[in-house]
Amino acid sequence: xxxxxxxxxxxxxxxxxxxxxxxxxxxxxxxxxxxxxxxxxxxxxxxxxxxxxxxxxxxxxxxxxxxxxxxxxxxxxxxxxxxxxxxxxxxxxxxxxxxxxxxxxxxxxxxxxxxxxxxxxxxxxxxxxxxxxxxxxxxxxxxxxxxxxxxxxxxxxxxxxxxxxxxxxxxxxxxxxxxxxxxxxxxxxxxxxxxxxxxxxxxxxx
Amino acid sequence: xxxxxxxxxxxxxxxxxxxxxxxxxxxxxxxxxxxxxxxxxxxxxxxxxxxxxxxxxxxxxxxxxxxxxxxxxxxxxxxxxxxxxxxxxxxxxxxxxxxxxxxxxxxxxxx
Numbered sequence: 569x570x571x572x573x574x575x576x577x578x579x580x581x582x583x584x585x586x587x588x589x590x591x592x593x594x595x596x597x598x599x600x601x602x603x604x605x606x607x608x609x610x611x612x613x614x615x616x617x618x619x620x621x622x623x624x625x626x627x628x629x630x631x632x633x634x635x636x637x638x639x640x641x642x643x644x645x646x647x648x649x650x651x652x653x654x655x656x657x658x659x660x661x662x663x664x665x666x667x668x669x670x671x672x673x674x675x676x677x678x679x680x681x682x683x684x685x686x687x688x689x690x691x692x693x694x695x696x697x698x699x700x701x702x703x704x705x706x707x708x709x710x711x712x713x714x715x716x717x718x719x720x721x722x723x724x725x726x727x728x729x730x731x732x733x734x735x736x737x738x739x740x741x742x743x744x745x746x747x748x749x750x751x752x753x754x755x756x757x758x759x760x761x762x763x764x765x766x767x768x769x770x771x772x773x774x
Numbered sequence: 775x776x777x778x779x780x781x782x783x784x785x786x787x788x789x790x791x792x793x794x795x796x797x798x799x800x801x802x803x804x805x806x807x808x809x810x811x812x813x814x815x816x817x818x819x820x821x822x823x824x825x826x827x828x829x830x831x832x833x834x835x836x837x838x839x840x841x842x843x844x845x846x847x848x849x850x851x852x853x854x855x856x857x858x859x860x861x862x863x864x865x866x867x868x869x870x871x872x873x874x875x876x877x878x879x880x881x882x883x884x885x
Contacts, residue, residue: 579851580805580807583805583807583853583855583856583859584805584806584807585881586807586859586877586881587807587810587811587814587859588807588810589877589880589881590814590862590872590877591810591814592880593872593876593877593880594814594818594871594872599818599823599871600814600817600818600821604813604814604817604821605809605810605813605814605817606813607817608780608813608816608817608820609801609809609812609813609816611778611780611781612780612784612800612801613800616778616780616781617799617800618798618799618800686781686785689799690796690798690799690800691784691788691796691799691800691801692788692799693796694788694789694793696788696789697788697789698789760798760799761798761799762798
């Protein structure tokens with residue numbers, strides 16, 4: 569049992585050789601093209617993913633007018649940025665951004681299934697579909713947030729937003745302290761999907 | 775409704791036994807061969823060689839076989855992408871896209 573999660577390097581090398589051979593064979597037989605793998609993975613790596621949401625949040629942090637437009641009309645504001653097509657609602661749903669402030673903290677859940685703003689937050693974490701998370705997120709959001717490492721004082725109002733097939737919510741987290749010297753790109757690197765779901769804070773840069 | 779096959783395929787797996795490892799919204803690959811394997815499988819299905827659900831069922835079956843191994847001693851160390859490889863081979867064989875002997879021959883010729 570103690571060896572169950574231990575791997576030897578030969579095993580990794582053997583797996584790598586098998587996959588390389590398989591890919592070469594399928595290309596040689598004309599089953600797939602030589603660039604098929606990179607093309608299909610490019611969707612996750614550079615088209616739709618949390619890097620889009622991070623760019624939107626960073627822009628909102630450095631441009632108060634943009635943040636106002638983002639909250640008022642989220643799809644329109646997202647469309648202002650030079651993001652891949654479809655980031656303002658790729659599945660035909662409506663996107664709404666909500667802002668965390670000193671007095672309001674927002675939490676995104678989905679009580680029905682697992683609706684999630686994929687194009688800008690990427691793949692949801694495993695617990696997003698968990699029935700306990702979904703139920704407790706509604707019933708006792710403060711306790712859930714505390715367990716995620718987000719303790720909130722009593723004077724902060726917690727708002728829980730339930731995503732649906734029609735509306736996908738995401739959070740514009742609070743800009744961390746001591747980040748005034750950072751560029752928009754550096755700010756974007758601080759933003760995580762969990763912060764944009766409201767289950768994490770953006771840490772103060774060191 | 776998903777307009778992109780890539781999103782449909784990944785989402786079908788989420789919350790189920792065959793969920794792929796991921797980290798902060800991205801697919802997580804600890805080795806490059808895992809990335810190639812995932813991409814290869816997705817590309818094959820996207821190009822119509824087999825239904826994504828057919829592959830998923832093979833993967834679920836492979837994970838189940840690992841879990842049901844009679845004794846720990848007979849169980850290889852857990853590796854999601856080992857199960858993924860086994861499932862891909864199963865679906866390729868089922869759809870007559872690959873003869874195992876062909877792959878074995880290629881592997882031996884490269885040793």
